[in-house]
Amino acid sequence: MMKLRLFTPxxxxxxxxxxxxxxxxxxHHRTSGFKEMFKECTELLSYVYxxxxxxxxxxxxxxxxxxxxxxxxxxxxxxxxxxxSGKFGERWQKILKRFGLPHVEYKLEYGHGFRAEGVHxxxxxxxxxxxxxxxxxxxxxxxxxxxxxxxxxxxDHGALSLCDGITSIGTIPFKMDDWGxxxxxxxxxxxLMLPPGLAFAAVSDRxxxxxxxxxxxxxxxxxxxxxxxxxxxDVPWTPNNQLVKGLRYTLQQIKAEGIENVWARxxxxxxxxxAAAKALGLSIYAADPVDSVTxxxxxxxxxxxxxxxxxxxxxxxxxxxxQGELKGKMIRLNHMGYVDEVDTVGAIAAMEWTxxxxxYKFDLGAGVTAFVKALATSSNA
Amino acid sequence: MMKLRLFTPxxxxxxxxxxxxxxxxxxHHRTSGFKEMFKECTELLSYVYxxxxxxxxxxxxxxxxxxxxxxxxxxxxxxxxxxxSGKFGERWQKILKRFGLPHVEYKLEYGHGFRAEGVHxxxxxxxxxxxxxxxxxxxxxxxxxxxxxxxxxxxDHGALSLCDGITSIGTIPFKMDDWGxxxxxxxxxxxLMLPPGLAFAAVSDRxxxxxxxxxxxxxxxxxxxxxxxxxxxDVPWTPNNQLVKGLRYTLQQIKAEGIENVWARxxxxxxxxxAAAKALGLSIYAADPVDSVTxxxxxxxxxxxxxxxxxxxxxxxxxxxxQGELKGKMIRLNHMGYVDEVDTVGAIAAMEWTxxxxxYKFDLGAGVTAFVKALATSSNA
Numbered sequence: 113m114m115k116l117r118l119f120t121p122x123x124x125x126x127x128x129x130x131x132x133x134x135x136x137x138x139x140h141h142r143t144s145g146f147k148e149m150f151k152e153c154t155e156l157l158s159y160v161y162x163x164x165x166x167x168x169x170x171x172x173x174x175x176x177x178x179x180x181x182x183x184x185x186x187x188x189x190x191x192x193x194x195x196x197s198g199k200f201g202e203r204w205q206k207i208l209k210r211f212g213l214p215h216v217e218y219k220l221e222y223g224h225g226f227r228a229e230g231v232h233x234x235x236x237x238x239x240x241x242x243x244x245x246x247x248x249x250x251x252x253x254x255x256x257x258x259x260x261x262x263x264x265x266x267x268d269h270g271a272l273s274l275c276d277g278i279t280s281i282g283t284i285p286f287k288m289d290d291w292g293x294x295x296x297x298x299x300x301x302x303x304l305m306l307p308p309g310l311a312f313a314a315v316s317d318r319x320x321x322x323x324x325x326x327x328x329x330x331x332x333x334x335x336x337x338x339x340x341x342x343x344x345x346d347v348p349w350t351p352n353n354q355l356v357k358g359l360r361y362t363l364q365q366i367k368a369e370g371i372e373n374v375w376a377r378x379x380x381x382x383x384x385x386x387a388a389a390k391a392l393g394l395s396i397y398a399a400d401p402v403d404s405v406t407x408x409x410x411x412x413x414x415x416x417x418x419x420x421x422x423x424x425x426x427x428x429x430x431x432x433x434x435q436g437e438l439k440g441k442m443i444r445l446n447h448m449g450y451v452d453e454v455d456t457v458g459a460i461a462a463m464e465w466t467x468x469x470x471x472y473k474f475d476l477g478a479g480v481t482a483f484v485k486a487l488a489t490s491s492n493a
Numbered sequence: 494m495m496k497l498r499l500f501t502p503x504x505x506x507x508x509x510x511x512x513x514x515x516x517x518x519x520x521h522h523r524t525s526g527f528k529e530m531f532k533e534c535t536e537l538l539s540y541v542y543x544x545x546x547x548x549x550x551x552x553x554x555x556x557x558x559x560x561x562x563x564x565x566x567x568x569x570x571x572x573x574x575x576x577x578s579g580k581f582g583e584r585w586q587k588i589l590k591r592f593g594l595p596h597v598e599y600k601l602e603y604g605h606g607f608r609a610e611g612v613h614x615x616x617x618x619x620x621x622x623x624x625x626x627x628x629x630x631x632x633x634x635x636x637x638x639x640x641x642x643x644x645x646x647x648x649d650h651g652a653l654s655l656c657d658g659i660t661s662i663g664t665i666p667f668k669m670d671d672w673g674x675x676x677x678x679x680x681x682x683x684x685l686m687l688p689p690g691l692a693f694a695a696v697s698d699r700x701x702x703x704x705x706x707x708x709x710x711x712x713x714x715x716x717x718x719x720x721x722x723x724x725x726x727d728v729p730w731t732p733n734n735q736l737v738k739g740l741r742y743t744l745q746q747i748k749a750e751g752i753e754n755v756w757a758r759x760x761x762x763x764x765x766x767x768a769a770a771k772a773l774g775l776s777i778y779a780a781d782p783v784d785s786v787t788x789x790x791x792x793x794x795x796x797x798x799x800x801x802x803x804x805x806x807x808x809x810x811x812x813x814x815x816q817g818e819l820k821g822k823m824i825r826l827n828h829m830g831y832v833d834e835v836d837t838v839g840a841i842a843a844m845e846w847t848x849x850x851x852x853y854k855f856d857l858g859a860g861v862t863a864f865v866k867a868l869a870t871s872s873n874a
Contacts (some may be wrong), residue, residue, distance in 0.1 A: 120521050123734060128518075134735070135516035137509075138688055140501050140811055171690055172553045172713065173730035179713045210712045301731060307519055309552055309690045309733035329710055331591045332553065332560045349554035350682060352690035352733070353504060354515070430521060 116424075119459055120432040121251050121279055121405035123301040123308055124449040126358075130305060133361040134354050141353050147345035149360050154342070156363035157312060160304075160371060161281060161296060163288035167314040168338040169359075171352050174278045174299035177311035179207055180333035181274050181295045182245075184315075184323035186213045190242035193218055193234055193271070195226045195262075199252035199435045200276060204245045211329065216241065222438070223253045223407075225400035228261030235269045242322075243272040248280035252435040254407035254444060255398040256284070260291040267292045272319050278302060279404045281312075282366065283378045283448045294319040300355055302404075303374070305362040305449040310355045315339075379403045381447040381456050384486035388460045391482035392467065392474045397442045407434070407442045414470045416440045422469065427462035457483050497805075500840055501813040502632050502660055502786035504682040504689055505830040507739075511686060514742040515735045522734050528726035530741050535723070537744035538693060541685075541752060542662060542677060544669035548695040549719040550740075552733050555659045555680035558692035560588055561714035562655050562676045563626075565696075565704035567594045571623035574599055574615055574652070576607045576643075580633035580816045581657060585626045592710065597622065603819070604634045604788075606781035609642030616650045623703075624653040629661035633816040635788035635825060636779040637665070641672040648673045653700050659683060660785045662693075663747065664759045664829045675700040681736055683785075684755070686743040686830040691736045696720075759784045762828040762837050765867035769841045772863035773848065773855045778823045788815070788823045795851045797821045803850065808843035838864050 118125050139146055150169070157167040170176050182204070186192045192213060194205045197220035208215045218234045220226065226246050235241055244266050248259045259275055266273035272294040280286055281296060282303030288296050294316040301308035313335060315323065323335055330336075337348040366374055382403035386396055389408050397407035410416050416433065420443060423429040432444040445459060460479045468476060499506050520527055531550070538548040551557050563585070567573045573594060575586045578601035589596045599615045601607065607627050616622055625647045629640045640656055647654035653675040661667055662677060663684030669677055675697040682689035694716060696704065704716055711717075718729040747755055763784035767777055770789050778788035791797050797814060801824060804810040813825040826840060841860045849857060 116518060116520065118519075118521055122731065123519065123521060126519055128516075131516040131518070135509075135512040137497060137512070138499075138504065138507055139497065140499055140504060141689075143811075172557065173732075175730040176553065176713050207712050210715075211710060299731070307733055307735035308522075308731040309736065329592060331588050332557050333713055334591075349556040350503065350680070350689040351554070352688055352736075354507075354688035354735075355690065355733075430524075 115428045116430060117428050117455055117459070118430050119446045120430060121302070121444055121446040121448065122299070124305065124446055125451055126305060126307060127450045130358050130362055134358040136357070138353050138357065141351050146353065150345045150356060153356060153359050153363060156360070156367055159367055160363065161288045161314045162286060162290065162371070163314050165288065165314045165316060166342060167312045168335060168342060169347065169351065169356065170311040170313065170333065170338060171309065171347070171349060172311050172333065173308055174297060174311050175203070176333050177297035177299070177313040178204060178276065180330060180335045181297055181313055182207050182213065183211065183328040183330040183333065184335045185243050185272050185274055185295055185319055187242070187322070187326055188213065191215060191238065191240050193238060193241045193244045195231065195244070195246040195257070197222055197224050197226070197253065197255065198247065198250035200250055200278070201247045204247070204276065223255050223398045225250070225255045225257040226262060227258050228265045231262045232265045235265065235271065241269070241271050243274055245274045247276040248286070249284065249402040249404045251279045251405060252438065253398055254402055254405045255400045256402035259286070259293065263291045263293045272322060279448060282374065283404045284402065285375050288314055300359065303448045304359065306355055306358045309352050310359065377452070378447045380487055381451065381453065382406055384483045385445055385447070385456060385460070387486040388479040388483040391478040392464065404448050406445045406447065408445065409442050410440065411472055414467060414472050416443070419443070419466055419470065422466045423462045427465070429459045429462040431459070453487055496809045497811060498809050498836055498840070499811050500827045501811060502683070502825055502827045502829065503680070505686065505827055506832055507686060507688055508831045511739050511743050515739040517738070519734050519738065522732050527734065531726045531737060534737060534740050534744060537741070537748055540748055541744065542669045542695045543667060543671065543752070544695050546669065546695045546697060547723060548693045549716060549723060550728065550732065550737065551692040551694065551714065551719060552690065552728070552730060553692050553714065554689055555678060555692050556584070557714050558678035558680070558694040559585060559657065561711060561716045562678055562694055563588050563594065564592065564709040564711040564714065565716045566624050566653050566655055566676055566700055568623070568703070568707055569594065572596060572619065572621050574619060574622045574625045576612065576625070576627040576638070578603055578605050578607070578634065578636065579628065579631035581631055581659070582628045585628070585657065604636050604779045606631070606636045606638040607643060608639050609646045612643045613646045616646065616652065622650070622652050624655055626655045628657040629667070630665065630783040630785045632660045632786060633819065634779055635783055635786050636781045637783035640667065640674065644672045644674045653703060660829060663755065664785045665783065666756050669695055681740065684829045685740065687736055687739045690733050691740065758833070759828045761868055762832065762834065763787055765864045766826055766828070766837060766841070768867040769860040769864040772859040773845065785829050787826045787828065789826065790823050791821065792853055795848060795853050797824070800824070800847055800851065803847045804843045808846065810840045810843040812840070834868055
């Protein structure tokens with residue numbers, strides 16, 4: 113018997129009921145029933161994004177929405193500031209480079225998040241910047257940036273803010289309209305508790321002005337085409353009707369739980385996981401840890417591959433390795449979506465058993481005890 | 494009780510067992526198990542395409558593969574010949590226009606397929622053409638082009654042939670290598686019996702030479718990036734693991750049935766449907782009808798919307814309307830994928846009942862009789 117629990121920061125776990133929802137007979141997307149479902153998804157996405165904008169639903173991975181956002185908002189004759197301190201920030205820059213779009217980079221050390229002051233200084237030095245790209249939750253380093261502060265600085269400067277919310281939206285506090293974020297993208301396989309295959313982009317009125325002002329070299333991921341179709345609750349290309357069906361279901365669950373409660377759950381899981389790591393003598397990779405996913409440094413004497421593979425083979429706990437140059441340095445443990453305290457305390461236990469197997473010295477039980485204490489709602493003292 | 498049968502030429506029907514296959518717990522895509530599944534899918538796709546090339550698996554609709562094929566094969570400094578006589582041929586031209594790529598068009602009347610001689614003449618007139626785009630099965634008009642003949646003409650001319658096989662591959666005879674086709678694209682929601690969300694592109698060695706010779710303005714649908722990842726049975730962006738799981742299942746079914754038997758089934762269904770239409774006094778829209786989908790002209794006195802809506806509401810038979818300017822002129826009945834004789838004779842019966850309701854004059858039973866006769870394996874005379 114092997115029960116698999118995905119603790120990867122995407123794809124995250126999909127509930128059996130969401131999977132069954134998607135196993136029902138599927139209908140064509142050009143029907144009134146589907147259009148109603150599509151409309152409901154759009155409205156529920158607005159709720160998750162905390163925006164009056166109507167998020168677009170793209171058939172593709174998160175990178176599809178990233179490409180669409182850049183081609184729409186970063187014009188050939190304008191300059192973009194791209195903030196990066198991890199693999200996903202680097203991917204944004206890669207897209208800018210791929211399309212030969214003028215930009216300046218603002219680079220921080222891995223593990224650090226971006227703050228308002230730093231972005232403000234960069235904008236002062238580069239007054240011609242028209243758009244700022246930043247990653248709210250950098251999944252590769254598990255670090256948090258100050259989305260609210262950065263968005264405000266962008267508004268003050270008159271630049272658009274493009275926020276990669278792929279592992280923040282629906283997990284940690286995110287208020288698109290209150291904060292004044294202009295474009296925010298995410299994907300289906302993180303907080304939205306679905307398989308990969310849908311990407312989302314919400315766009316502010318002032319970002320639409322820029323997007324509508326030019327003909328971007330975009331076809332498949334052309335946000336203008338998506339906006340035009342959305343007026344009729346439709347999409348320009350055949351949508352993944354199976355995932356849209358699942359999406360309505362999981363978004364309804366999020367609405368029923370209440371977005372603030374979802375945010376609070378991730379925060380609890382992250383806090384308790386950090387406490388458990390500390391109790392085991394393990395350190396957190398990020399200087400500015402985010403609550404979506406925790407990156408734990410691999411202690412001296414412990415072999416990365418063996419550690420992760422044993423956790424999966426013996427206990428069904430699949431944690432993520434570090435990405436790129438961080439492979440071998442850290443493991444990552446997801447707190448997004450369909451995951452709770454019980455799952456997570458189990459993951460901590462599996463970490464303990466497998467660390468002990470490799471001769472790592474610590475008090476067996478210290479991790480799970482710290483985890484349990486961190487989340488106890490009443491004291492037994 | 495309402496049993497829905499999708500007779501739309503995509504999305505087509507998905508079997509309950511394929512839906513359940515996709516309802517099993519999902520695994521992460523960066524595991525040896527997934528990589529094996531991915532490899533098996535690639536091999537089985539080669540079988541369906543009848544090619545030694547390794548088809549790429551993209552997360553997106555068919556249009557994603559169309560964009561990738563054009564950006565890779567149609568260079569800024571070369572000329573493309575685009576053949577169009579329907580909505581999908583027009584979409585290919587739209588992509589060329591969107592990216593400002595030089596091209597000449599070869600347009601035929603709707604309902605007509607392209608032949609080798611016509612393409613040969615166009616190439617003679619335009620000796621600088623480096624790539625030819627054509628739609629094998631034009632879904633909007635239900636017309637067939639001569640893929641084998643066109644591919645040969647392209648080879649003789651030294652131009653690449655780009656074939657839209659979205660509603661041909663896996664349905665009607667298609668032999669990529671034998672015919673010498675250079676790029677062929679399709680999608681998951683047609684013959685492959687899955688929901689929409691995956692696109693496929695198979696590329697010949699000589700097409701790869703062109704694609705690798707330049708840096709196309711492509712990111713999300715960059716075939717080069719997909720090729721690079723494929724060597725490790727991986728993809729550049731997070732794949733839809735749910736659909737890949739379903740894909741292995743449905744491709745195994747196709748392999749078990751035998752591709753020639755699948756082709757023969759579509760041919761039988763199309764032949765019998767045309768016979769039924771004729772017996773009902775109805776005419777076929779296409780001058781060169783294809784066996785993937787049959788387009789039937791709406792007779793005088795019959796209201797399109799009412800006809801289709803009644804078929805669906807009373808009998809669960811969802812046929813497609815005409816696309817664009819063909820709306821109101823024809824209905825389309827699918828023969829791709831998970832559909833058989835029993836389903837289709839039921840669709841003919843529903844056509845009869847609903848035609849009779851609108852006062853259309855014909856002999857009740859003539860359609861189903863012709864259908865049954867067309868497919869009888871022995872005579873009762």
